[in-house]
Amino acid sequence: MTILRLSDTTDSRLKAYTSLTNHQLRNSLDPARGVAIVESQIAIRVALAHGVEPLSLLLDERRVETMADVLEGLPSDVPVFVLPPEEAQRLTGYRVTRGALCAVRRPALPSMANLLDDAQRVVVLEGITDTSNVGAVFRNAAALGADTVIVAPSCADPFSRRAIRVSMGNVFLIRWSYAEGPWPYSLFDELEARGFVRIALALDDNACSLRGMREQVGERVALFFGAEGSGLSEEVIGGCDKTAIIPMASGVDSLNVAASTAVAMWELFGA
Numbered sequence: 001m002t003i004l005r006l007s008d009t010t011d012s013r014l015k016a017y018t019s020l021t022n023h024q025l026r027n028s029l030d031p032a033r034g035v036a037i038v039e040s041q042i043a044i045r046v047a048l049a050h051g052v053e054p055l056s057l058l059l060d061e062r063r064v065e066t067m068a069d070v071l072e073g074l075p076s077d078v079p080v081f082v083l084p085p086e087e088a089q090r091l092t093g094y095r096v097t098r099g100a101l102c103a104v105r106r107p108a109l110p111s112m113a114n115l116l117d118d119a120q121r122v123v124v125l126e127g128i129t130d131t132s133n134v135g136a137v138f139r140n141a142a143a144l145g146a147d148t149v150i151v152a153p154s155c156a157d158p159f160s161r162r163a164i165r166v167s168m169g170n171v172f173l174i175r176w177s178y179a180e181g182p183w184p185y186s187l188f189d190e191l192e193a194r195g196f197v198r199i200a201l202a203l204d205d206n207a208c209s210l211r212g213m214r215e216q217v218g219e220r221v222a223l224f225f226g227a228e229g230s231g232l233s234e235e236v237i238g239g240c241d242k243t244a245i246i247p248m249a250s251g252v253d254s255l256n257v258a259a260s261t262a263v264a265m266w267e268l269f270g271a
Contacts, residue, residue, distance in 0.1 A: 046169025060099025135166025145269030
């Protein structure tokens with residue numbers, strides 16, 4: 001580990017933090033894995049604790065001491081860039097990062113089939129393009145008993161900067177992968193072969209209340225969630241075994257998708 005104190009954010013060594021888009025980060029270095037940016041001390045600690053490979057750190061000068069234990073555990077060839085507080089703040093325009101960023105190599109993802117072989121409580125996301133919602137779902141999954149997340153190709157990248165931050169680093173803790181093959185048919189085939197009950201959370205005339213549903217399903221359950229507004233596709237709803245809704249008080253249509261996943265996982269997966 002080498003500490004390098006810089007005067008401002010124009011240094012070319014900070015390019016990954018200052019000017020590369022998420023698409024560019026995904027395809028830099030090793031195109032199959034690329035780079036992800038982890039924000040906040042908590043998310044950085046979670047990522048490193050789960051074996052994610054650090055490439056560099058960027059710290060506000062005031063965070064060098066509070067991150068001392070992390071710095072001591074870094075490989076000798078990982079640079080730590082340190083900026084004055086006012087320069088570090090310019091990276092986002094406000095102190096959302098709490099002065100700590102880490103560039104990491106994106107972990108290789110397991111295959112969908114391998115994940116499902118020993119999964120029991122699966123969350124499936126379709127069409128969720130808001131990175132904050134994707135991150136929140138991963139945080140909920142880690143807290144409320146899901147063991148696997150499957151992400152449709154139409155979803156935002158869970159390794160995007162904001163998704164990682166909102167998840168508090170739990171995108172590195174929860175096992176997940178992208179769905180493979182024609183969507184959603186290949187996934188349905190894999191789930192059916194392993195005896196999963198497939199439940200779509202959707203505002204559907206035939207939906208039943210999620211309350212008390214735990215007693216009606218077995219040990220292996222896959223919960224499907226779609227984007228706010230458009231919801232799940234007809235193909236997904238039609239391929240599920242059950243459709244469920246979260247009962248709402250009068251005048252309220254539905255919850256946001258992140259809140260819905262929390263309620264559904266609490267009801268079906270919670271201790």
